[in-house]
Amino acid sequence: MKKNIYILLTIAAIAIGACKKGELSRFPQTSISPDLFFKTEEDLALYVNGLLSLPDRNSYLNDQSSDNVATTASVEVKNVMGGNTSAQNITSGWSWTRLRNINYFLENYNKANISSDVKKHYVGLAKYYRAEFYLDKVKRFSDVPWYSGTLNPDDKELFKPRDSRALVMDSIMADLDFAYKNVKESVPVGTPGKWSAAVLYIRAALYEGAFRKYHNELNLKATANAFLETAARVSGEVITAKKFSIYNTGKPLQDYATLFSSQDLSTNNEVILNNIFDQAKNRSQNVNGVVFGDYEQAPARDLVQTYLMKDGTRFTDLPGYDKFDFVKEFENRDPRLSQTLVYPGWIRVPDAKPYLQRLNKNFTGYHQLKGYVNSTDNIILNSVDFPVYRYAEVLLSYAEALAELGTLNQTQLDASVNLLRKRAGLPDLNLALANANPDPVLQQQFDNIESNKGVIIEIRRERRVEFAFENSRYDDLMRWKAGKLLIKSPEGMYFPGLGKYDVTGDGIEDIILIDRSLTIPSEAQKEKNSLGVTLVYYRTGAIGSDATVFLKNGASGGAIVTESVTRKFEEPKYYYRPIPQQQVVLNPALKQIFGW
Numbered sequence: 363m364k365k366n367i368y369i370l371l372t373i374a375a376i377a378i379g380a381c382k383k384g385e386l387s388r389f390p391q392t393s394i395s396p397d398l399f400f401k402t403e404e405d406l407a408l409y410v411n412g413l414l415s416l417p418d419r420n421s422y423l424n425d426q427s428s429d430n431v432a433t434t435a436s437v438e439v440k441n442v443m444g445g446n447t448s449a450q451n452i453t454s455g456w457s458w459t460r461l462r463n464i465n466y467f468l469e470n471y472n473k474a475n476i477s478s479d480v481k482k483h484y485v486g487l488a489k490y491y492r493a494e495f496y497l498d499k500v501k502r503f504s505d506v507p508w509y510s511g512t513l514n515p516d517d518k519e520l521f522k523p524r525d526s527r528a529l530v531m532d533s534i535m536a537d538l539d540f541a542y543k544n545v546k547e548s549v550p551v552g553t554p555g556k557w558s559a560a561v562l563y564i565r566a567a568l569y570e571g572a573f574r575k576y577h578n579e580l581n582l583k584a585t586a587n588a589f590l591e592t593a594a595r596v597s598g599e600v601i602t603a604k605k606f607s608i609y610n611t612g613k614p615l616q617d618y619a620t621l622f623s624s625q626d627l628s629t630n631n632e633v634i635l636n637n638i639f640d641q642a643k644n645r646s647q648n649v650n651g652v653v654f655g656d657y658e659q660a661p662a663r664d665l666v667q668t669y670l671m672k673d674g675t676r677f678t679d680l681p682g683y684d685k686f687d688f689v690k691e692f693e694n695r696d697p698r699l700s701q702t703l704v705y706p707g708w709i710r711v712p713d714a715k716p717y718l719q720r721l722n723k724n725f726t727g728y729h730q731l732k733g734y735v736n737s738t739d740n741i742i743l744n745s746v747d748f749p750v751y752r753y754a755e756v757l758l759s760y761a762e763a764l765a766e767l768g769t770l771n772q773t774q775l776d777a778s779v780n781l782l783r784k785r786a787g788l789p790d791l792n793l794a795l796a797n798a799n800p801d802p803v804l805q806q807q808f809d810n811i812e813s814n815k816g817v818i819i820e821i822r823r824e825r826r827v828e829f830a831f832e833n834s835r836y837d838d839l840m841r842w843k844a845g846k847l848l849i850k851s852p853e854g855m856y857f858p859g860l861g862k863y864d865v866t867g868d869g870i871e872d873i874i875l876i877d878r879s880l881t882i883p884s885e886a887q888k889e890k891n892s893l894g895v896t897l898v899y900y901r902t903g904a905i906g907s908d909a910t911v912f913l914k915n916g917a918s919g920g921a922i923v924t925e926s927v928t929r930k931f932e933e934p935k936y937y938y939r940p941i942p943q944q945q946v947v948l949n950p951a952l953k954q955i956f957g958w
Contacts, residue, residue: 674791
């Protein structure tokens with residue numbers, strides 16, 4: 363049974379209206395007097411708990427900026443690559459309210475008459491939140507002003523220029539080091555503790571280490587290894603602590619999916635931080651209606667082709683793999699594929715027959731399964747937990763950091779990546795064999811890897827597969843300097859041409875593609891298959907036509923195409939975003955960088 367740990371968020375209301383000089387220039391909070399409030403541990407706990415902000419099940423819908431999906435949404439990175447964007451119309455991301463609330467605590471916590479260890483715990487949590495806040499800012503803007511305290515409207519610091527990325531990241535790492543060393547291990551379920559701080563510490567170090575290694579425009583490559591070494595060290599310490607393990611009950615066809623459809627992850631030893639939902643306790647979330655079918659995120663064929671065969675060989679080594687139909691694509695594959703995407707023969711509750719793929723214009727034909735709960739019970743649908751941090755991330759970060767440093771050995775690979783492969787029932791990854799025979803498809807995509815190419819490529823494959831639709835792929839592409847992969851418009855299922863096709867895997871046709879010039883017959887005139895079931899008709903043609911399904915070569919066949927927009931990724935400019943022009947007008951010391 364879930365524990366009742368829902369946190370009061372009273373303190374989140376302490377923010378008051380911003381004056382015209384910006385959110386950091388607010389007057390000191392009048393709703394909480396530091397002389398009266400910051401007295402006890404309960405006061406510190408109430409304030410810090412008010413800062414709690416966790417990603418939720420909507421994260422399954424946040425892959426729209428990556429090459430994992432096609433989307434009809436107005437996604438920023440798509441708009442940027444399409445042109446006509448500038449600091450005038452890219453206006454998000456420059457909010458500082460949360461930072462002021464965090465710094466207000468750090469300026470006043472010491473008034474509490476409690477032990478030093480207790481104070482350090484809450485200070486560690488506040489610094490964890492500040493590091494999280496600033497890491498997002500660095501990812502977006504690179505150089506940003508670092509503020510360690512609250513400011514008043516007449517403070518000159520309000521009009522300071524950007525601080526260097528190096529200074530800000532050093533400050534972030536200092537905050538995370540403090541949090542990791544001082545936040546308690548035992549905390550209320552659903553709130554970050556020591557090991558959550560460790561995961562964010564690892565995540566920040568790996569991100570910055572890889573970013574500095576691959577982004578020469580920063581002139582920080584000489585300092586990259588220090589961050590990678592931190593990522594390897596801290597992840598190694600988490601592994602050595604033996605507090606967590608990969609969820610593996612010996613059922614490779616369902617263990618992975620259990621992590622994303624469980625009503626209670628509080629006892630799952632892979633989940634380091636859990637966002638708890640329970641309709642019975644007035645905390646519910648149901649994303650079924652938008653995570654499945656015709657919505658703004660449709661899985662891309664490139665993602666499908668990344669999964670290995672179940673014997674560990676590469677799908678893209680199979681002759682003619684790029685012309686496999688939907689049913690053949692799912693044969694003998696890594697079981698995580700069928701736990702992430704709808705597969706041939708899948709049955710949707712409460713139906714008795716296999717689900718029939720829907721093919722609509724601008725979508726790929728693939729349907730996402732990860733994050734969807736196969737039930738019609740609203741209590742179940744509203745009460746599924748979300749794994750914020752998983753031990754799988756620690757293991758893959760450990761392997762990647764060591765591989766980038768050039769020190770990864772087979773024993774370390776077995777203690778990390780191969781634990782995930784074992785859960786999926788795949789053979790182990792062999793370091794020597796991977797480096798001796800790199801995947802030519804992925805090698806072409808990641809052509810800036812200098813050494814250990816084979817194993818780094820395989821670790822990147824594993825990250826993409828393991829964390830598909832968990833909102834990590836875009837950040838990975840950015841830190842690897844692989845923005846060019848976003849230029850290609852996502853494609854969908856392959857059809858060799860017009861005709862009848864089986865999409866449920868029983869060998870009997872379910873749909874029929876007809877030329878767009880034809881009219882779909884009335885229901886009574888439609889063809890039926892050998893089971894007496896009416897075929898589903900689709901008018902087929904080239905993109906831009908009035909067809910229902912767009913194929914690359916129109917009626918002559920090809921993969922489903924989803925858009926006709928020409929994308930361009932300008933390097934290094936598009937790895938960053940401009941400061942909104944209005945903020946530059948308010949503070950002329952803020953200068954745009956990297957061509958913005």
